[in-house]
Amino acid sequence: MARSEGASGGDEELLSKPYVRLARFWEPVPGKPGYVRCNLCHRRCIIAPGRYGVCGVRKNINGKLYVLVYGLLTAMNLDPIEKKPLMHFYPGSEVLSISTVGCNFFCLFCQNWEISQSRLEKGLYGTYKTPEEVVETALKYKADGITYTYNEPTIFYEFMYDTARLAKKYGLFNTMVTNGYMTPEAVKELGPYMDAATVDFKGGGNKEFYRRYIGVPDPEPIFETLLAMRDAGWWLEITNLVVPQVGDKEDDIRRLARWIVENLGDETPFHLLRFHPDYKMRNLPPTPVSTLEKLARIAREEGLKYVYIGNVWGHPLENTYCPRCGYPVIERQGFFITAWRLTKDNRCPRCGYKINIRGEYRGRGRRWGLLI
């Protein structure tokens, strides 16, 4: 375990913990002795000695940056992959989902605010696990892969990286659910070990929405990160949380859908997610289904072939329809596949159109439960 000379008593104790590790992607700041710049996410925090980055889980101790949540897990669950949502990546598979505390965003409507934001009130907590223990658990429960999710996995990058590397050796795939704010250099290093990502937009990627409701000055760097993920060969599905009244503009969806078509391709799955009042935004109602349907039409008009509506159990846009003939080739209810009609090579059985899917249908995804 690394130790720093001259650290305070509290820091000395911190440095002795197994979940405190030297961070990656930081550098000293020229002309500012003891200061560091973290380059893990686009915030690129400049952190004074003894202070934390915006995410609250990275601390400058004597001029070095440490991550304080390495393997400090707040959840380890079995989930159907459709819950991420990933609809076109190993459909019907099961993943072991893990998280820590902390986040680099401050969404006022966060559904997982107890773990993403509670560090401010409760401090750091969790159950310490090694990458070996996580991979062993995944194998024991016969999961198909591991997903880094619930809070923003960028902020526990080092643990994700080590676990993903090990998981690959045992034939497991890795996926992450992310706000897309990781820097391209961090994506590049993770590249060979990550297989897929769900990248979550909110409010259509509107700049004012990000400023006001998320505490992020500019969502534009997310697009740069998406290109890095594409170049790394990851499978990508894009979600967008539609917040009624303040984050449901048609023009924003048009712009986002057009960007996806032009840069990731028209076969990229796109999910419009229903907002539910939570955390500090309990004053708004759930998104009207008619708004989601209108925005889905707009996304299709822009050329996207697979547009889904999420968080509306039993809605027809939970299904996959053949883009050529409209036949419902995969039917779902919530996170579960209820009918699979594709041929062995993923073609529409009616017209032969090849549906864009990575990995084979696993036909599982029935278990759903907490392990820690």
Ligand code: SF4
């Ligand atoms: S990961 Fe945390 S410390 Fe690093 S730049 Fe992002 S918010 Fe700042």
